[in-house]
Amino acid sequence: MASEGAAHKFRPDQRAAFVMSSHHDYQQGRTRKRSNLPKQSTEIMKRWFDLNMSNPYPSEEQKQVFSNATSISMTQVSNWFINHRRRCPELRDKRDRSRLGDLSD
Template sequence: MSDDEDNQVDSESNMFDGNEGSDGMGFGPLMLTEGERSLVGRVRQELKHELKQGYREKLVDIREEIMRKRRAGKLPGDTASTLKAWWQAHSKWPYPTEDDKARLVQETGLQLKQINNWFINQRKRNWHSNPASSSSDKSKRKR
């Protein structure tokens, strides 16, 4: 809570201090004993602490979710290196056979679906079978 908010809460709580002269409802002065004022102060501090703690926990949860999403799309370095090595060795026709895929599953520990998706994405992003057509495709996309 900011200092301004603390001051606002403190000024609003003055109706419990007995200094204002009225309880705000027209029933006359609200007189609290010193013990009651102390109790009200402690309760106010506990509520502020709980509110701040709740916000802190939410912020930590949001941060963890963001970090988890950043990590989710990345393969471990050695796995990506294995797939890229196969890609470079077969750059003219980067379509692995079923045997190639089975070997890559064994080497990388990925699932077959992950291997298939990696190659689909890699071809979309990085493979140009015909340099002339790929440059014309890029110019079409820019328009």
């Protein structure tokens, strides 16, 4: 019996408050649903990325322009570039070749 609920030690009144709070957040629409960015937004950023493949790191000012032009947040712009650099096959190949060169030295 001592091991029951060992991970979460709630008094009965606290447990009810926790459950009610979680349910209230759900009812108020506070859960976050993942969705894709608008296609127009990603097309604009992809075009810039392709033109700047040698240095695909937009400045803060450029990110602000993207944010204003596409109506997405600066955080979303930054995350898109981080993810796109990681997923870009050309950059991945370049990183792999660089790492192999480091190993042969």
